[in-house]
Amino acid sequence: MDRKNVLEVKDLHVSFHTYNGEVQAVRGVSFEVKNGETVAIVGESGCGKSVTSQSIMRLIPQPPGVIKHGEILFEGNDLTKLPEKKMEEMRGKEIAMIFQDPMTSLNPTMTVGKQIMEGLIKHQKLGKAEARQKALEMLRLVGIPSPDSRINQYPHQFSGGMRQRAMIAIALSCAPKLLIADEPTTALDVTIQAQILHLMNDLKEKMDTSIILITHDLGVVAETADRVVVMYAGKVVETGTVEEIFYKPRHPYTWGLMGSMPRLNLSRDTELSPILGTPPNLLTPPKGCPFASRCEHAMQVCKEHMPETTNSSDSHQVACWLEHPMAKPVDIPHDVVGGVSK
Template sequence: MEKNNVLEVNDLHVSFKTYNGEVQAVRGVSFEVKKGETVAIVGESGCGKSVTSQSIMRLIPQPPGFFKKGKILFEEKDLTRLTENQMERIRGKDIAMIFQDPMTSLNPTMTVGRQIMEGLVKHQRLGKAEAKKRALDMLHLVGIPSPRSRINQYPHQFSGGMRQRAMIAIALACAPKLLIADEPTTALDVTIQAQILDLMNDLKEKLETSIILITHDLGVVAETADRVVVMYAGKVVETGTVEEIFNHPRHPYTWGLMGSMPRLDLSRDKDLAPILGTPPNLLSPPKGCPFAGRCKHAMKICKEEMPETTDASGSHQVACWLEHPMAPAVQAPYKLVGGGFQ
């Protein structure tokens, strides 16, 4: 494990046993997160983003889920091999998570202040008075107005944006080394979304916390991330810096994601360019490239063999047969120009 890496995921395979067979949700995912870095994992629903993040936290119920292969290295410890008691000492203290829906993730029977204090008492052995003082500091840090009165309120008394801020306060209370944010701005209006993203960027700089951002919104990625991991059908198809992915995307699936983004500079009668077709069934995933069935550039070999990952640059990797020297030259249809894709 490289010294500068906080986390390394190596060839991770996660499956679920069902009555119909084995669902291969994550199939050979590899990436790393450096100290103080934000890595965005993007892709459409069902591509394996949330399963990957929950695997890092060891929140996959076993059974039906199980780790089939691979390693998740955090501070040179393989998280897949730790006992639940060992994970309890890491979860919330060194690795924390902001879940998709704060209304269902927060405990409705406990005050927000008590939920923040819980981790401080458990992991940092603080007394009740000191934990409450820290909880007030966290509410103030995440921008909750009137924290002294809000600390004794319940989640239903908070607005959607305030609940999301409370979730961030709970996750950051113990100053974790790694924060996993799973769709942190879903269902929030654009004003609150911008505030949450600014807050996460500020906290990353103040606390030097590394962040894994799970999202399908490329606008959020452009605003916050340093590097991007593009997932499709349980596999990583492209990875690179934000500049490389946005300005020089190389995988047809990445092109499709960019083409389906709404743009303010297009006329109203101009339709979006959706990715036609549906993702493959992961009960019996294809032996070749998983995107071949929806790719207009697919060749015969795409359906027969999975492409190897090749280096487009030192930090930009692509798993696509179009990268082969014998493949026909195909020009990327989209690139970032003046804040929009052209």
Template sequence: MEKQNLLEVRDLHVSFKTYNGEVQAVRGVSFDVKKGETVAIVGESGCGKSVTSQTIMRLIPQPPGWIKSGEILFDGQDLTKLSEKQMEAVRGKEIAMIFQDPMTSLNPTMTVGKQIMEGLIKHQNLGKDQARERALEMLRLVGIPSPERRINQYPHQFSGGMRQRAMIAIALACAPKLLIADEPTTALDVTIQAQILDLMNDLKEKLETSTILITHDLGVVAETADRVVVMYAGKVIETGTVDEIFYRPRHPYTWGLMGSMPRLDLSREKELTPILGTPPDLLSPPKGCPFAGRCKYAMKICKQQMPETTSLQESGSHQVACWLEHPMAPAVEPPVEMVGGGSK
């Protein structure tokens, strides 16, 4: 039996007003998140990943940002239509977020325990004693040692890995239906990173929380995600399961991402393949495919018109927006070294 969609983002457009004009940060993004599923959103810096996630939480500053059009359906309710007061009841309780840098996200003037208790008192209507017990339970759940002592400490007394665990404890305290993790392991060393990823996988199974994982680290994606959304220049250019994206990618930009990822199964002499060029200026985005200027397979039509999204399977799980999928386009296969495990 197929799981129901918890979140449906439909044709979302988000822009920012600047002195130079309108920056079109998100341009027609659509994707779903099913109940209990982890969806990774990947792409270069500036592709619109974080803006999309912050828009779901309605955290983009307005002005200069504004939602031009589109729907964000969460449990059937359009979040774009809610007032700020109504959104306050959703944030923390229904949807929670782990931010990129825990040191700047945690309040340095409050103990970690009080920061966990704050949401519990507000959203769960718990008394202080009950909230404290629940906070201790959350600290144990995320693997922080000596929680009875740590609950009274401040963020600066925690290591980087423990601060990230504390952020996860705050986010999960009210048992949200959807967790958005924005680069949750960026500032951590590889040992702590592995522990955080294991923790997120364990909590997903225990609490059945749906997760949106924002990252540029494809190793993290392979470890945690069920499905992948590839973004470029504010658009979704390919979506699929982890296996489809890693072993059967169809968009040249996705090939480039794979080619720039370190691989242990290739010889030492084999250098990483960078994606040459720079992303387009979103003050005046191209009318055609945004990747056309950097794509060695680009055809004339690529620069003139944005391709439609093509479903590569009857299930519709693997979709790509690329003119190479057109019946009249030349047959092009991805370079073997750019695909996660070779052709499978």
């Protein structure tokens, strides 16, 4: 049975006006998220992942930021056109976000329990006693021990992993239809990271929540995602299922990401292959493919014209001139295929 789209981002353009000029942070991004699906957005720092996710929540500070063009359709409603009061009602209730650093996202002057109760009282109109009971349930659900005492503690009394669990409890307290997780495991050690990923997968199944996972860690992607959106220099260069991205990647940038990732199937003597060069300056983005200056397969047309997005399969799209029928065939490097499995 086909699942419906919860979210559709169509040709999104987001810029920031600075003293040096206009930074074109997001340049025509399009993707969709289906009901009960996890979509990972991956790419280097500065590629536009977080700006895209914050634009969905309408958290871009305006000014200096501005959504210049495009649609963000959540269950058919264009979020870019909603008044701020309506967006305030939706944040936390319909769409929630787990931020990268829980220590700076949690309020240090409020107990963790009160921060969970806040959304329940505002969005679900619960009384204090009822909201406290629900907050206790959420703390238990996310695996925080001794919730009866922890509910009265402050964020500084929690460990890093417990703070992240508390953030997840706040985000999921009102059972949102869409959860945006922006680098939710970056500051955590691998054991706690595995627990958080398992928790997010488990809660997705229980609550039928759709998830957008923002990350640069391809191991996390393999563990949790259903589909992958690869971004570079504010544009989507490749999208596909996890299997397609890991085993049949088509874009040289995706090959670079895979080749620079440590994997268990590589011998100890194998050197990782970094992506040489630096991303383009988005004050003056290139008129052609943004990856052309770092791509060993770049042709003259790559530098002069932006490639169109072509379908490698029904679920796999690539924006690369190597996909053109007249381009010389290039084999996928054997050392970038696979290596991480779900």
